[in-house]
Amino acid sequence: MIKKKFGLAVKKYREQLGLSQEKFALSISMDRTYYASVESGKRNISLQNIEKIANGLNISLSQLFETIDTIL
Amino acid sequence: MIKKKFGLAVKKYREQLGLSQEKFALSISMDRTYYASVESGKRNISLQNIEKIANGLNISLSQLFETIDTIL
Numbered sequence: 366m367i368k369k370k371f372g373l374a375v376k377k378y379r380e381q382l383g384l385s386q387e388k389f390a391l392s393i394s395m396d397r398t399y400y401a402s403v404e405s406g407k408r409n410i411s412l413q414n415i416e417k418i419a420n421g422l423n424i425s426l427s428q429l430f431e432t433i434d435t436i437l
Numbered sequence: 438m439i440k441k442k443f444g445l446a447v448k449k450y451r452e453q454l455g456l457s458q459e460k461f462a463l464s465i466s467m468d469r470t471y472y473a474s475v476e477s478g479k480r481n482i483s484l485q486n487i488e489k490i491a492n493g494l495n496i497s498l499s500q501l502f503e504t505i506d507t508i509l
Contacts, residue, residue, distance in 0.1 A: 367488045411481045416439045427503040434499045 369406035393421035441478035465493035
């Protein structure tokens with residue numbers, strides 16, 4: 366469940382930036398297909414990749430996880 | 438750096454529970470040596486293990502990452 370919630374939260378912030386998955390993945394030097402699998406909730410992502418995504422979204426880790434905590 | 442900060446934050450909360458690394462790792466069915474390497478900042482821990490630790494510490498993910506965000 367946490368993987369799904371993580372993907373939904375990240376997608377929300379990425380869409381707020383008005384970027385496609387491809388453009389956002391490129392902006393943080395992350396493989397596009399890997400990033401797509403993170404958003405679709407299929408990836409048990411690592412701490413360093415979580416930080417990389419949060420940095421790319423210009424949000425703090427606590428802000429990202431606050432959003433995740435609110436997703437039912 | 439994020440691995441080190443994660444380890445320090447988790448250690449702080451575990452010590453507040455008054456549990457040894459061994460007792461805490463046992464309480465969340467996590468391998469003791471793996472858990473020790475997480476606390477010493479050597480592990481690029483996965484999202485599901487992060488959730489497992491936060492649940493074991495009885496804190497939310499956002500609370501855990503708020504603490505991490507404050508560690509310089």
